[in-house]
Structure formats: C-alpha cells, structure tokens
C-alpha cells in the first residue's frame with residue numbers, strides 16, 4: 538500500500554489493529570473504488586468501543602450530497618481476521634455504492650456482499 542494511502546488512513550485515528558485490517562482491505566480495492574473514497578473530503582472512517590462509548594461517531598454534513606461514513610465496532614477485534622475484513626469490505630462497498638444496489642432493482646446488501654467478494658473478502662460460510 539502506498540505511503541499516501543497510509544497517511545490518509547492515519548487521519549481517522551483508528552485502533553491499531555482495526556487500522557491494519559482496513560489497510561489490508563484498501564490494498565485490494567480496485568483503483569477506481571479506492572480513488573472514489575480517498576477523493577471524497579466528506580468520507581469518514583471511525584471505530585468505537587460499543588461497551589464504553591457514550592456516543593457513536595457521525596460524519597459531518599457535506600455539501601449537498603449526504604456524507605459517507607463507515608463506523609466500525611472494536612468488537613471486530615474479537616473475531617477472525619477473515620470476518621473482520623469481510624465486514625470492512627462490505628461496509629466500504631456500501632459507502633462506494635452510497636447504500637444503493639448497482640442497479641435500481643438490486644438489494645443493497647447483496648450488492649455489498651458481491652463487491653466485497655469481488656475484492657477478495659467473501660462472506661464467511663458461517664457467521665457465529
């Protein structure tokens with residue numbers, strides 16, 4: 538992964554382990570998807586500990602378009618790397634697709650799973 542991308546990810550101040558998972562996922566995104574997210578000044582990535590946080594981080598309002606944000610629970614750290622990266626890829630896919638399907642008819646959840654799988658992060662066979 539490029540130095541610029543690492544620097545860009547640093548701005549979100551993620552937990553170190555979450556940062557490593559996010560970096561691993563970003564490294565496998567197609568350039569067009571990566572550029573879409575990195576180039577959006579309103580894009581927000583955040584993590585929080587649901588057992589301690591008093592409030593969930595939210596994106597600041599952008600200009601016109603609703604801003605895109607991916608908020609990850611630190612409880613991901615108790616899951617396998619494959620599961621954590623699948624969740625991150627799935628959420629980045631939602632952000633890229635602006636919570637829509639790739640067509641008007643497509644279910645946004647199926648679209649996010651399909652893109653995540655295309656990027657090398659398929660939904661684990663068993664989600665406990």
Ligand SMILES: [Zn+2]
Pocket residue numbers: 627631645646649
């Ligand atoms: Zn989803």
